[in-house]
Amino acid sequence: MRAILCRELSGPAALALEDRSPPEPGACQLRIRVRAAGVNFADALMLRGRYQERPPLPFVPGMELAGTVDACGAAVEGFVRGQPVMAVVDHGAFAELAIARASDVVALPEGIDPRLAAGFPIAWGTAYGALVWRAGLAAGETLLVHGASGGAGLAAVACGRALGARVLATARGDRQRERILAQGAHQVLDSEDPDLVARIRALTGGLGVDVAFDPVGGPMFEVCRRTVAWEGRILIIGFASGRVPQIPANHLLVKNAAAVGFYWGSYREHDPGRLRAGFRVLLDWLQRGLIRPPMPETLPLERTAEAIARLEERRAGGKLVITVDPQPATASR
Ligand SMILES: NC(=O)c1ccc[n+]([C@@H]2O[C@H](COP(=O)([O-])OP(=O)(O)OC[C@H]3O[C@@H](n4cnc5c(N)ncnc54)[C@H](OP(=O)(O)O)[C@@H]3O)[C@@H](O)[C@H]2O)c1
Incomplete structure (x- = not known):
């Protein structure tokens, strides 16, 4: 799969698009085929080692995404392959495939654009x-x-x-x-x-x-x-x-x-049920038109570094989302 790699903590300019082996989900995890991933200020902080979470190098950045379920770990219930979802991850969203804990994945109602959903959770x-x-x-x-x-x-x-x-x-x-x-x-x-x-x-x-x-x-x-x-x-x-x-x-x-x-x-560790309850309310508001998030500006995966730099330098002008072209599916499990 194609993924954006951070090999040193010197900011977005050092990011590179690389080929990696597809990640395998653990028992309580899902592998998600990423359609779009949201860019956050925290990505810029993480790429300089200034965020509260510091993953070991090298790592794939990106903390939120939308896509479809590609594979489920043995203990995962309630998700099926091909189901549209949005998810939060510690890192790893700027890639064609990402791994998320089942407790961090939210099923999407029909008709929600993945570009909108990708920038929604955080x-x-x-x-x-x-x-x-x-x-x-x-x-x-x-x-x-x-x-x-x-x-x-x-x-x-x-x-x-x-x-x-x-x-x-x-x-x-x-x-x-x-x-x-x-x-x-x-x-x-x-x-x-x-x-x-x-x-x-x-x-x-x-x-x-x-x-x-x-x-x-x-x-x-x-x-x-x-x-x-x-x-x-x-x-x-x-x-x-x-x-x-x-x-x-x-x-x-x-x-x-x-x-x-x-x-x-921190609620992902302390009270994941409350996060899911919050998303139920927000998705209900979205479907009833009580909130109308603007469609984010999109950039393709290969321009991830540019997107993060724009956010860091106050040149974003709104939410930015990275889109990932659909690729042929990997072998199903
Ligand atoms: N606590 C949490 O759980 C949580 C969750 C999400 C985000 N955050 C934090 O919230 C902050 C914003 O995140 P974001 O993703 O919303 O970032 P963002 O989209 O880049 O927005 C940053 C905002 O801050 C404004 N800003 C930046 N520097 C400023 C300054 N010196 N004076 C006045 N306004 C300034 C920008 O306004 P301009 O248009 O004027 O540049 C922009 O509206 C980050 O520190 C992030 O880590 C925390």
Whole structure:
């Protein structure tokens, strides 16, 4: 099979397309014929050894995918060969064939485009899980979403709207404004506006935001801290700015506020049932039109390095997905 290989932790430029032997699934695993794989900021971090998970070299990057079941391990139940699925993997998605634990694979309802499904699990799973499980976002509350042009941020805008919140989103300049409004934001503000804090305060009648979703960190976390309402919750999602904020505990104390960490991937170990329940809700919303994820821009497998570099350098302009041409099927098991 063709696969993208990382042989050194020096970033996307060192990635190469290589031929590899098809991987064999273990007893509780599935082999999936990949049709498309989502690109995430975490891929860029992993290729530089800066992600919390560090697979041994060489490895195939890529953490989420959609395709069809190609083979099932002996202990796997409930999946059949040829069934459309989406899955999350530790790494290995940028390849023609990938191995996933059965507990990380979700059967897809008919009619869902694999390009859409490939970019769905991490961004939308994170947005839903953080807002519902950790922040308890309620209808009528105000949600502030930073990094709203990015994968996780845009999904948080849409999920917040589906949950009945008033959604204020921030993004750089005006370029992504229409895309973010189309996902349900009530207001899109410029993340580089020096008066951003005052604007958010004015838009909330001085009360501040009930929940802030922050995948950016650095100066954007400061905006969360200064605009969070009494009993508000700041969701710490990631640090796309490259800067990990320090939190003055006294500010949380006086506002009865909470800074809440959220790492979606950790539920794969601690509570996989909750992840599956989240996907049931999200797929139901998708089918009922409550959320309408935009079709991602696609690049072919051989351009994976370019896609990851674009994300790393803030040139992505939305979710990117790698497509894998269908190849003749391997021997069935
Ligand atoms: N905790 C979890 O479970 C979880 C799950 C998914 C993602 N994450 C993390 O969340 C972050 C975003 O991931 P993603 O996949 O959504 O990435 P992405 O698609 O590349 O989006 C990154 C976003 O951050 C914005 N941004 C980057 N640098 C910025 C800066 N200095 N100031 C303001 N905005 C800035 C970008 O806005 P521009 O358009 O202005 O460049 C973009 O909207 C990453 O740190 C990732 O590791 C965490």
